[in-house]
Amino acid sequence: SGTLPTPTIWAEPGSVVPWGTPVTIWCQGTLESTVFYLDKEEHVGLWDVHFPKKPGDKAKFSITHMRDVYAGRYHCHYRSPSGLSESSDPLELVVTGSRGKPSLSALPSPVVTSGGKVTLQCASWEKFDRFILMKEGEPRPSSTLDSQRPTSGEFQARFPVGPVTPGLRWTFRCYGYYSNSPQVWSQPSEPLDLLVSGFYRKPSLSALPSPVVTSGVNVTLQCASWEKFDRFVLMKEGEPRPSSTLDSQRHTRGQFQALFPVGPMTPGLRWTFRCYGYYSNTPQMWSLSSDPLELLISGVYPAPSLSAIPGPVVASGGNVSLSCSSQIPRQTFRLLKEGVADVPRHLELKFPRETRQALFPVGPVSPSHGGTYRCYVSPASYPYTWSLPSEPLHLQVTG
Numbered sequence: 001s002g003t004l005p006t007p008t009i010w011a012e013p014g015s016v017v018p019w020g021t022p023v024t025i026w027c028q029g030t031l032e033s034t035v036f037y038l039d040k041e042e043h044v045g046l047w048d049v050h051f052p053k054k055p056g057d058k059a060k061f062s063i064t065h066m067r068d069v070y071a072g073r074y075h076c077h078y079r080s081p082s083g084l085s086e087s088s089d090p091l092e093l094v095v096t097g098s099r100g101k102p103s104l105s106a107l108p109s110p111v112v113t114s115g116g117k118v119t120l121q122c123a124s125w126e127k128f129d130r131f132i133l134m135k136e137g138e139p140r141p142s143s144t145l146d147s148q149r150p151t152s153g154e155f156q157a158r159f160p161v162g163p164v165t166p167g168l169r170w171t172f173r174c175y176g177y178y179s180n181s182p183q184v185w186s187q188p189s190e191p192l193d194l195l196v197s198g199f200y201r202k203p204s205l206s207a208l209p210s211p212v213v214t215s216g217v218n219v220t221l222q223c224a225s226w227e228k229f230d231r232f233v234l235m236k237e238g239e240p241r242p243s244s245t246l247d248s249q250r251h252t253r254g255q256f257q258a259l260f261p262v263g264p265m266t267p268g269l270r271w272t273f274r275c276y277g278y279y280s281n282t283p284q285m286w287s288l289s290s291d292p293l294e295l296l297i298s299g300v301y302p303a304p305s306l307s308a309i310p311g312p313v314v315a316s317g318g319n320v321s322l323s324c325s326s327q328i329p330r331q332t333f334r335l336l337k338e339g340v341a342d343v344p345r346h347l348e349l350k351f352p353r354e355t356r357q358a359l360f361p362v363g364p365v366s367p368s369h370g371g372t373y374r375c376y377v378s379p380a381s382y383p384y385t386w387s388l389p390s391e392p393l394h395l396q397v398t399g
Contacts, residue, residue: 005030009076009088014139016185017066019097025061029078029085033057039087041073055080071095071183094183096175099126101187104174105240106194107158111276111286113198117162120172122189123154128176131157132185136171147176161194166285170194192240195286197276200227202288205275207295208259212336212376212386214299218263221273223290224255229277232258233286237272248277262295267385271295296334296386298376302327303388306335306375308395309359316399319363324375324390326356331380333358338372338392354380362395370397 008028017023027036033052036059040047050059059078063070071094075087102124112118122131133142145157155176164170172192175185203225213219223232234243246258256277265271272294276286304326314320324333331354335347349358362369374389 004078004080004082004085006086007036007076007078007088009074009091011091011093015092016094016096016134017063019067019095020065023063023066023070023093025063025074025076025091025093026058027061027076027078027088028058030080031055031057032080032082033059033078034081035079037077037079039075039077041075041090043072047074066095068095068098068181068184071181073183092183094185096185097187098184099128099176099186100124102126102128102131102174102176102189103154104172104189104192106192109235109237110192110240111195111197111235111274111289112162112164113288114166114196115163115198117160118164118194120159120161120174120192121156122159122174122176123156124176124186125154126176126186128155128186129179130177130182131159132175132177133159133161134173134175134188136169136173136191142172164194164196166196166199166282169284170196193284195276196284197286198288199282199285200229200277200287201225203227203229203232203275203277203290205273205290205293207293210336211293212296212298212389213263213265215267215297215385216264216299218261219265219295221260221262221275221293222257223260223275223277224251224257225277225287226255227277227287229256229287230280231278231283232260233276233278234258234260234262235274235276237270237274237292243273265295265297267297267300267382270384271297294384296376296384298386299388300382300385301330301377301379301387304330304333304375304377304390306373306390306393308393312394313396313398314363314365314369316366316397317364319361320365320395322360322362322373322375322393322395324358324360324377326377326387329354329356330377330387331355332378332383333360334376334378334386335360336374336376336389338374365395365397367397370395 038048173188376386
């Protein structure tokens with residue numbers, strides 16, 4: 001038997017088979033093969049035998065409906081006039097669908113800068129012993145890891161992936177299984193696409209009419225760029241998939257843009273967004289991320305009052321302080337000027353303890369400081385939830 005070539009064994013359409021679907025095991029020997037034998041590990045005796053009608057180099061063993069009983073490790077060998085061959089390398093035949101599907105998510109985000117790395121988390125409430133990560137188009141698992149359980153919560157495994165490179169499709173699914181039946185897997189997770197960013201300049205992201213939105217109300221987010229992107233994508237922080245994808249439109253000012261409706265806004269959650277652009281012929285290659293845009297929900301708490309010290313009329317070059325006062329002690333105070341699309345972060349004051357008043361120094365003032373201001377307050381327990389706005393304060397710069 002040492003002189004005969006070792007046979008080759010494989011499965012079509014693949015070795016990971018959904019429950020109830022057909023699969024064919026092939027064994028290839030030499031052209032003079034007269035009998036093919038199929039062995040299954042932990043099964044006493046031959047699993048199956050195939051006698052070709054005439055000598056040939058291949059035999060197929062068909063399974064019409066895949067079941068748990070067919071899952072396992074197979075070997076094949078053959079007989080020819082020269083004798084009996086050695087056994088093939090093992091074929092691991094897996095059945096999927098015996099348990100509920102786990103979830104698959106990307107940490108911190110499914111959008112990865114070209115050349116960067118990401119962690120994929122496979123999680124389930126089932127007490128699986130191990131989790132498997134499969135990349136679409138590859139016949140074997142990318143990785144298999146033992147299940148871990150945090151102090152509370154789902155059983156999980158975290159798979160490091162990368163560096164992520166452009167030009168390839170990075171689509172993954174994961175499965176769970178128990179150690180006593182390693183070829184019997186759960187249903188697959190939903191597919192997770194990793195998207196490669198960093199190929200083009202970042203677009204801008206702004207909120208219309210304002211990033212401060214009343215609770216229960218909708219807002220429009222505008223993603224815009226001078227690049228002639230075909231499509232724009234909006235991503236919400238903490239979510240595994242895009243919130244929305246829209247075709248690009250040409251703005252009258254010349255930029256390309258998409259307007260994304262978002263809402264209704266609800267308190268207690270963090271509403272932070274980024275957007276990207278891409279071209280239709282390379283949908284997996286995205287631009288750099290826009291700067292993050294944080295939406296603030298107002299109208300949950302009573303309005304503070306806003307006043308100017310010493311007064312709302314200020315000579316150019318002078319100084320003024322805007323005082324925001326709350327009847328209920330709060331930790332964070334924010335001052336907003338009308339007509340400014342993005343939240344001016346330098347006009348936020350956060351205190352180590354809750355207090356009733358914050359002073360915003362403004363100056364030396366110039367004509368650009370003139371305009372209408374409002375202030376908001378927020379408690380320590382819900383930092384993304386804001387009060388009603390104060391009454392408007394009109395600051396006038398003279399001279």
